[in-house]
Amino acid sequence: xxxxxxxxxxxxxxxxxxxxxxxxxxxxxxxxxxxxxxxxxxxxxxxxxxxxxxxxxxxxxxxxxxxxxxxxxxxxxxxxxxxxxxxxxxxxxxxxxxxxxxxxxxxxxxxxxxxxxxxxxxxxxxxxxxxxxxxxxxxxxxxxxxxxxxxxxxxxxxxxxxxxxxxxxxxxxxxxxxxxxxxxxxxxxxxxxxxxxxxxxxxxxxxxxxxxxxxxxxxxxxxxxxxxxxxxxxxxxxxxxxxxxxxxxxxxxxxxxxxxxxxxxxxxxxxxxxxxxxxxxxxxxxxxxxx
Numbered sequence: 650x651x652x653x654x655x656x657x658x659x660x661x662x663x664x665x666x667x668x669x670x671x672x673x674x675x676x677x678x679x680x681x682x683x684x685x686x687x688x689x690x691x692x693x694x695x696x697x698x699x700x701x702x703x704x705x706x707x708x709x710x711x712x713x714x715x716x717x718x719x720x721x722x723x724x725x726x727x728x729x730x731x732x733x734x735x736x737x738x739x740x741x742x743x744x745x746x747x748x749x750x751x752x753x754x755x756x757x758x759x760x761x762x763x764x765x766x767x768x769x770x771x772x773x774x775x776x777x778x779x780x781x782x783x784x785x786x787x788x789x790x791x792x793x794x795x796x797x798x799x800x801x802x803x804x805x806x807x808x809x810x811x812x813x814x815x816x817x818x819x820x821x822x823x824x825x826x827x828x829x830x831x832x833x834x835x836x837x838x839x840x841x842x843x844x845x846x847x848x849x850x851x852x853x854x855x856x857x858x859x860x861x862x863x864x865x866x867x868x869x870x871x872x873x874x875x876x877x878x879x880x881x882x883x884x885x886x887x888x889x890x891x892x893x894x895x896x897x898x899x900x901x902x903x904x905x906x907x908x909x910x911x912x913x914x915x916x917x918x919x920x921x922x923x924x925x926x927x928x929x930x931x932x933x934x935x936x937x938x939x940x
């Protein structure tokens with residue numbers, strides 16, 4: 650999980666770091682903890698406890714500008730999809746005993762909410778923070794500046810916003826942040842307002858002005874042009890982020906976001922396992938380790 654968690658030694662057991670303890674296998678121990686080379690030398694199954702690598706803190710940054718009220722194809726608001734994505738990271742981090750800090754930003758303020766407790770408490774804290782008027786515009790530059798000032802160099806930084814927030818000028822800022830922190834961008838895809846309406850669906854309105862899109866502007870051609878442009882921008886941004894060692898998860902629904910999240914985690918685990926075993930990608934595929 651190093652690609653997601655900014656791993657470093659933690660002094661806790663259950664990982665793949667340095668050896669902390671070697672003992673005889675006992676009923677109830679996980680079979681994956683058996684060290685076969687040591688067992689062969691001792692003539693009986695031996696369990697090796699290794700130090701678990703983990704980050705000391707996870708920073709979850711969320712854009713709470715009123716633009717996040719935009720609708721997605723799933724019928725969810727962009728902020729709802731973003732919040733559910735942060736829940737996924739929180740569930741994983743809390744399971745691994747990492748500390749979490751929530752940061753919300755718009756044009757009026759940047760608010761940090763230190764968090765202590767389990768996942769249920771996290772959800773209550775997040776829901777309370779998102780129960781707001783959503784009346785201020787976004788300020789993605791301030792959120793990126795905040796991320797750059799985070800002093801814990803090994804902490805994972807997760808930034809959640811929609812696909813309209815970031816531009817090419819933000820790439821240098823991501824590069825600076827990625828020099829000292831692992832970064833994951835949650836990029837929420839909103840609906841295409843020029844797509845012809847489906848039966849029973851209301852006409853989309855602008856998230857800022859509340860104006861409706863005129864019917865004569867909605868056509869398959871206009872929608873295709875918008876989809877092509879958005880896809881190009883997303884691919885370009887993901888490529889640039891990849892060059893900095895960062896990652897992007899883009900989706901237009903909570904369900905799709907979960908699938909992208911699982912894929913990213915699975916890919917990270919596959920790379921970590923492959924590196925530990927020292928085997929080729931083709932062999933890993935044969936063993937069914939990669940997807």
